[in-house]
Amino acid sequence: MKALLVLALSSMCLTAMADEAPTDVAQQQQPVEEQYTYSTHLDIANVVSMSEIPNVCEVVPMKMEYDDSKGQRHILRYSVMGNGCSNG
Template sequence: MKALLVLVLSSLCATAMADEVPTDVAQQQPAIEEYTYSTHLDVAKVISMSEIPNVCEVVPAKMEYDDSKGQRHILRYSVMGNGCSNG
């Protein structure tokens, strides 16, 4: 009976700890910044860029980068899709 009680309590503790992990990760994720023509960009290192779809229209894209101070940023901007032909 004691073993069953210990098993139940340990599973509850593991579940409670698992619920806390996404909160910590969400706090570490930088806010998404919207690009405008007046946005000053300080890009020291590009971490990732979203894939541009094969459509002929303006689509949203994201770039994750580190600035010269080492802070992580996520920038959302608009780009023309890769599906247009020039002739």
């Protein structure tokens, strides 16, 4: 009977610990989203992805996803002039 009680209590402890682990991992891997300004300090170790510049003649929003030197994932939002302008 004691063995059955110990088994039941240990399974409940394992279940509680298993429920906590994914939350911690999800918080660590959630990217930090930021808007670029001229004073933004960029620590870019690895660019994961960048949105393509559209073929329009106007300022367009862009997005770059990157990892910093500590391995933290970031999403940087910024603006650029589109590629659709002609000089003449």
